Amino acid sequence: MPQHHAKAIMIQGTSSSVGKSVMAAALCRILAQDGIKVAPFKAQNMSNNSYVTADGGEMGRAQVVQAQAAGIEPHTDMNPVLLKPEADSRSQVVVNGKPVGSFEARKYWGDQSEVWTAVTEAYDRLAAQYDVIVLEGAGSPAEVNLRDRDIVNMKMASYANASVILVGDIDRGGVFASLFGTMELLLPEERSLVKATLINRFRGDINLLNPLPEMIADRTGVPVAGVIPFVYDLQVKDEDGVTFGDFDPPTTVLPPNSFSLREKARLRGNDDSANNASTSRTQPINIAVIALPRVSNHDDLDPFRRAGCRIRIVTKPSELNDAHIIIIPGSKSTIADLRWMKSRNLGKALIEAANRNVTIVGICGGYQILGEQLDDPDATESSKPESEPGLGLLPTKTVFDTTKTTRRVNIEIPHHETGPLKGPTATGTGYEIHTGITTGITEPLATLTYTDNKSPIHREGVSGRLDRSEVPSRSTTDGPNESSPVTGDLEGEFAARAESSDDERDTTQDGALRGAIIGTYVHGIFDSPDILRRLLNTTAESHNLPQPVIEEFSMEAEYDRLAKITRENLDMSLINSLIT
Structure with missing residues (x-):
C-alpha cells in the first residue's frame, strides 16, 4: 500500500x-x-448531473x-470515474474528465x-x-x-x-x-x-x-x-444524481433514473424544506417541467424555485394546461426521451401550448427536442443508428456524432423589445455539456464567450456495444491528466481514448429564439439574476401576476x-x- x-x-x-x-x-x-x-x-459516481471544470473536464456535481x-477549484481528480446512465443497463463512461465510450453494465463491470x-x-x-x-x-x-x-x-x-x-x-x-x-x-x-x-x-x-x-x-x-x-x-444538494426507484405510486411508470420522490416534493414546494418566507407565501408563476426519463442536470430548475415559482414535474398533457412556462430539461438520451414524450401525447400538447403563446424553454437535450429533426447516424445515443422528427417548434436540426462539447462560457443575451426575454442586454455564466451539432438557427439566443483559453471538444471512444471485431483502430491523445491513461485489457473498446481538440474561436452563437420558444445549450443560464429576471418579469407581466423577487444567490x-x-x-x- x-x-x-x-x-x-x-x-x-x-x-x-x-x-x-x-x-x-x-x-x-x-x-x-x-x-x-x-x-x-x-x-466513481453515477449521475447525469455533471459539471465542467476549468480545463474542460467533466465530473459529478457532488x-x-x-x-x-x-x-x-473543482478538478476531475476528485471524481475520476463518472457513469452517466443512458438506459437501464448502459452508461456513458467518463474517465479523468473525458468520455471513453458507452458500455453495457456486464461489460463495464467485467474487468x-x-x-x-x-x-x-x-x-x-x-x-x-x-x-x-x-x-x-x-x-x-x-x-x-x-x-x-x-x-x-x-x-x-x-x-x-x-x-x-x-x-x-x-x-x-x-x-x-x-x-x-x-x-x-x-x-x-x-x-x-x-x-x-x-x-x-x-x-x-x-x-x-x-x-x-x-x-x-x-x-x-x-x-x-x-x-x-x-x-x-x-x-x-443531498444527492449528486437522481435517486433510483423512489417514486410516487402514480409515477411508477417512469424508468428508475428519473426524478425522485424527494426531488419532486422539493421542486413542487410541497415538502418542509420549501416552506420558507421567500417561497411559500406566493408562488404565482406556474412552471411545468417535463419529467424526461433520462433527465440530466436538473439543477437548472433551482433558480426558479428560489425565485418563488411553483414547479411541477409533469408526465401527462393535462398537467400543462395552467403552465405559464414549460421547461424541457436536459437529457442523456434525447431521441429516446423525445419518443417517450410523443408516446404520452406530450409532444402534441407542447405544440398546442406553443399555439397558445405559452413560453417553452428547452435546455440542452430539451433544446434539441424543440427542433425539426434529430439524427444519430453513428449510434452515439443508442444501440443502432436512429432518426426522429422533433417537435418542430424551432427551425433547427441536430446531428449526433462522437463529438462531445464541454466548456465554460460567458453569456450575453441582446436587448429585446418584445418576446419572452424582453428587456435590456443581460449577461451571465454557464457551461456546455452536450453531443450533437445543431444547425438551421435563424435567430440565435445568445453570444457565448469562452471563459478559458481552451474550449475542449472531445471525441468519444468507441462504443462498448460493439464487438471487438468491429472496433476500428484509433490514434489517441491523453487528456488533462496525462499520467493516467486508460489502456489495457479492455482493448480497443475501453482503451480507445477520447481525442480532444481545441476550438480556436473565442466566441460563438448559442441557441435559438422564435416567438415564445427558447432553446439553449447552456446549463446554468438561469443562475444569472439578470437573465432569470427578464424571463420571469416578462411572464408575470403578460399574465398580470406580481413580479417575483430575484436576488443574488451565493452558496457560501x-x-x-x-x-x-x-x-x-x-x-x-x-x-x-x-x-x-
Missing part, C-alpha cells in the same frame, strides 16, 4: 440518499474553516459542491483493473497536495453481491487507509437496523475501518432519541459521532450554515482524532 501524505476520512452510508454528499461537504467546510488544506474525493465548500488504476492514480495526486482527503462512498458498502466489484466503498477506504464514518438516515425510519445490519454484513477487515456511526436528519426533541445512540454504540462496537438535525431549506452562506449546524452536533474531538 502506498504511503500517502494526506490523512483520510470517509463518509459511507447504509443506503443511497442518507446524506453522504452533504456530510462530506460539511466536513470539507469545517476543516477548511479550521485552516486545514482539504479536498474531496469519490472514486464533488464540485464539496470542493467549493473546501474553498478550492475494472484499468478503471481502478485511473482511480488510484487520481487519488495519489490529490493526497500528495492536501493535508486531509474527505472521501465519499456510494450506496451501501454491504451490497454483498457487488463486493468483488465495488471500488467506491471499502476497497477505496482500505487503499486510502481512511477512517470510515457510517451514516444512517433516521428520517426514513429503521436507522438502528440499517446501521447494525450494515456492520454485521461487513467482513472483519472492512468492519475494522469503521470508526464511528452518524445519525442524520433527526427531527424533534433529541432527548426522545435516548437510549438509541448508546444501543447503537454497544451493538456496533464504535461510538456514535453525532446526531445531525434535519436542515430545512438546505440549498446544498449555505456552506457556512451547514458547517455551523454540523459542527454543533458532531463530536469534533472524535473527528479531529481521526485525522491527526
Whole structure:
C-alpha cells in the first residue's frame, strides 16, 4: 500500500440518499474553516448531473459542491470515474474528465483493473497536495453481491487507509437496523475501518432519541459521532444524481433514473424544506417541467424555485394546461426521451401550448427536442443508428456524432423589445455539456464567450456495444491528466481514448429564439439574476401576476450554515482524532 501524505476520512452510508454528499461537504467546510488544506474525493459516481471544470473536464456535481465548500477549484481528480446512465443497463463512461465510450453494465463491470488504476492514480495526486482527503462512498458498502466489484466503498477506504464514518438516515425510519445490519454484513477487515456511526436528519426533541445512540454504540462496537438535525431549506444538494426507484405510486411508470420522490416534493414546494418566507407565501408563476426519463442536470430548475415559482414535474398533457412556462430539461438520451414524450401525447400538447403563446424553454437535450429533426447516424445515443422528427417548434436540426462539447462560457443575451426575454442586454455564466451539432438557427439566443483559453471538444471512444471485431483502430491523445491513461485489457473498446481538440474561436452563437420558444445549450443560464429576471418579469407581466423577487444567490452562506449546524452536533474531538 502506498504511503500517502494526506490523512483520510470517509463518509459511507447504509443506503443511497442518507446524506453522504452533504456530510462530506460539511466536513470539507469545517476543516477548511479550521485552516486545514482539504479536498474531496469519490472514486466513481453515477449521475447525469455533471459539471465542467476549468480545463474542460467533466465530473459529478457532488464533488464540485464539496470542493467549493473546501474553498478550492473543482478538478476531475476528485471524481475520476463518472457513469452517466443512458438506459437501464448502459452508461456513458467518463474517465479523468473525458468520455471513453458507452458500455453495457456486464461489460463495464467485467474487468475494472484499468478503471481502478485511473482511480488510484487520481487519488495519489490529490493526497500528495492536501493535508486531509474527505472521501465519499456510494450506496451501501454491504451490497454483498457487488463486493468483488465495488471500488467506491471499502476497497477505496482500505487503499486510502481512511477512517470510515457510517451514516444512517433516521428520517426514513429503521436507522438502528440499517446501521447494525450494515456492520454485521461487513467482513472483519472492512468492519475494522469503521470508526464511528452518524445519525442524520433527526427531527424533534433529541432527548426522545435516548437510549438509541448508546444501543447503537454497544451493538456496533464504535461510538456514535453525532446526531445531525434535519436542515430545512438546505440549498446544498443531498444527492449528486437522481435517486433510483423512489417514486410516487402514480409515477411508477417512469424508468428508475428519473426524478425522485424527494426531488419532486422539493421542486413542487410541497415538502418542509420549501416552506420558507421567500417561497411559500406566493408562488404565482406556474412552471411545468417535463419529467424526461433520462433527465440530466436538473439543477437548472433551482433558480426558479428560489425565485418563488411553483414547479411541477409533469408526465401527462393535462398537467400543462395552467403552465405559464414549460421547461424541457436536459437529457442523456434525447431521441429516446423525445419518443417517450410523443408516446404520452406530450409532444402534441407542447405544440398546442406553443399555439397558445405559452413560453417553452428547452435546455440542452430539451433544446434539441424543440427542433425539426434529430439524427444519430453513428449510434452515439443508442444501440443502432436512429432518426426522429422533433417537435418542430424551432427551425433547427441536430446531428449526433462522437463529438462531445464541454466548456465554460460567458453569456450575453441582446436587448429585446418584445418576446419572452424582453428587456435590456443581460449577461451571465454557464457551461456546455452536450453531443450533437445543431444547425438551421435563424435567430440565435445568445453570444457565448469562452471563459478559458481552451474550449475542449472531445471525441468519444468507441462504443462498448460493439464487438471487438468491429472496433476500428484509433490514434489517441491523453487528456488533462496525462499520467493516467486508460489502456489495457479492455482493448480497443475501453482503451480507445477520447481525442480532444481545441476550438480556436473565442466566441460563438448559442441557441435559438422564435416567438415564445427558447432553446439553449447552456446549463446554468438561469443562475444569472439578470437573465432569470427578464424571463420571469416578462411572464408575470403578460399574465398580470406580481413580479417575483430575484436576488443574488451565493452558496457560501449555505456552506457556512451547514458547517455551523454540523459542527454543533458532531463530536469534533472524535473527528479531529481521526485525522491527526
